[in-house]
Amino acid sequence: MDMDLDEDSVTLHPMQTEKQFTPTPDYSDYGSFASTGTALVIDNGSWQCRAGWATEDKPRLVFDNQIAKFKDRKAHTSNIFVGNDVYADVLARSSAKTAFDGDVMCNPEIMESVLDYIFVKLGITADRIDHPLIMTEPVCVPHYNRNMMTELLFESYQAPSVTYGIDSLFSLYANGPDRAKDGIVMSAGHHFSHVIPVSGGKVHLEHAKRISYGGVAASEYMLKLMQMKYPTFPMKMTTAQSETLLINHTYVAHDYLQELASYEDPEIFKTKDRVIQFPFVAPVVEEKSEEELARLAAKRKEQGRRLQEQAAKARLEKLIQREQNLEQYLALKNSKATLKKAEWAEQMKAAGFKDEADLDTVIKTTDAAIKRARNKELGIEEEEKEPPTFPLVDIPDEELSEMDKKEKKKQRLLKASHDARMRAKAAKAEEMAIQEELARQDAERREREPQKWLDEVHAKRKELVDKIKAKKQLREQLSDRRSHASQLRMTAIAALASDAPPPKRRRKGQDEDTFGADDSDWMVYREIAREDDSEDEEEATQLNEYEQQLLKYDPDFLHEHTMNAYTPKNSFLHYYTNGLGPYDPAVGLELSQTYQLHLNVERIRVPEVFFQPGIVGLDQTGFVETLQDVLKRFDAQARERLVQNILVTGGMAQIPGLVERLDESIRSILPFSPDRKNYHVRRAQDCLLDGWRGAAMIGRDQERIKKISVTKQEYEEYGGHYIKEHGLGNVFQD
């Protein structure tokens, strides 16, 4: 009872076709920030951009870091939409671009539009950006790219100063400024993941590592997996959709192998399978009222009647026409007696007849046609045709005239075909009788000795199944050129093709070719023939017949025992793709089911790549091994300090179980400690916003900003790539 309930109540997770547009707010309170020197903080991530005033506790603007530049042909306008505004328009959506290549900003033109958008949204009305800027940049960003950004900020917006930092280090700072001196940040980001050690207040980027797996790669992997799993899916899935699958349905397994194995158990599988329903339009079934149906039926009937009437009328007209024709023909024939011969011949010619015989045949056929039509009108069935007679066939040629001889030839042919038809009919009837007799005998035997009968059918079925299987195997072997079967075939062909008879025979002095004397010689053609499909079909129908009989008479022989049985419960591949819901193999999937994805093993397979990049063929260390690698570069004392403060941050850190798994696995790479107090792993309070928050915390300290920022003057003196090291950003080497 419980099980039934479970099976029926499958939770469907609806899938949206596209991202919904939610407007980004506009601010008009710039007056309270103007000329205060409040720092402006921009977390410029490759996924989202977050921007706001350093004095506030969260960013005012959070939007997808992208723009759409497109021309509206109808309105003749050029448009630039930024951020989430892109989702408000179909054309914009399709022309969305980002300034980023990987996690690095490479297109300053797009970046400029994004920055414009930020400043417009914040309501900045001054003639320059008179606020110290604090921005995030990728780990070890190339100088060229930093130069592009700095140039843009100073040249286009005339900012007074800029400070760059790394988002994950800002996040570490946000999660306890007093603890930010020693620790390790593990960030699972949009494009990449990083492991960055900080020791004694100094960031050791020379020991940091980047793993080439993040949200983008994970979404793409998810998309590919789904496309492979559902090759005939009726809709085109987008990366945005696979991203929602990643965010909403994946989790990191505590013990990957154990978790994988659990998916094989249908009972556990049922609890873990997620069904994603894509929108679909069911074909419209028009519901008609009874009244309407009756009306329609009446209409149809009326139409039918009218047609019949028309047909009858046409028939009648034709009949009348024919009768008139017949009268004329008869009159013509009768007039032969009264008219002169020449005159009569004239009339015949005018009516289109060659001679009298022609006229007779036409009269005969017309008369027959009239009779047939009359009978039909009156509903009289035509009497059975008498078997045709062939009177001339048996008369010897000598007694016949030339004409009759011709006629005899014709009749002989007709007779031959008629006889052949009769013979075939008889043979068919005989065959039917034999079949019926056999079936009767079979049924009799079944009733007399049911067990024996069943055994026999089973044996016959088995023989056939073995034959089919052997054939299939042979075919498979033949598809491989190096298989034994293929080689035998090639030898046979070579032997047949060679002109020289086999040497053995020649030695015996028998030059005569005896091929074919033995019936089994002919089998060689069978061996070299690739396949014969006609036989396959016959075998399939025969097998089906046996199986139908067994299904009917053997209570132990069930549907799942048939050769091509396909039952959902015993096939992992079935429930892996179609779930464990009710399924009728004869009917197939319902329409709604063809628009469903079943997310199960993928739920752990996709995020597991963070720990085992080899799954996607990425030859890099996973999270834990990278951490081990990084730790190795510090002495034991430092190591002890570092592992006390392991912070996990970044968008992908939100995947359930990731931090727990890290916590569990890190134990295995550290010296044994019974109380597990020798290390500490935690998740950032807010994996998405803490980067911005940390930067804002720095931004509030105006004295500190003065010390670590690069001013416009310094930019002009040292170049756009110049930065001051401050422990939360990149290191500098000229």
Place this chain on the structure above:
Amino acid sequence: MASSMTASPTSSSNGQTDNSPPIGVINMAHTNKPFKKPGYTPKKTRNLKQIITLEKAKEWKTSTPTYWNIEALPSMTPQKKYCDITGLEAKYTDPKTRLRYHSTEIYQSIKSQPIGVVQQFLGLRNAAVVLK
């Protein structure tokens, strides 16, 4: 300078005209940007690969972390093998297609797959044969 263009940047004011963007959207192509210094055109776009090739040409101390040398190293631990079709633990490898598989049932399904699909499955773990 700013006073000459008084149109508010928000869409609410010009929401009446035909070619206005949807409500709540700013068309940045026609928005007043008083904070910008005119005359600056941003640098040309280069893709990351080009930039890194350029940067690599400069002289770097070996101890300096760079974008290209902080990449994680190849793993030294033995790799577990997983079924290319289902993702379950793979105990076997099909010698013909090189696909890893979990059970006989999956092996049966592999045998009926066309070569293109096999390559796509191999491609999931970057093991497809790439013809150049």
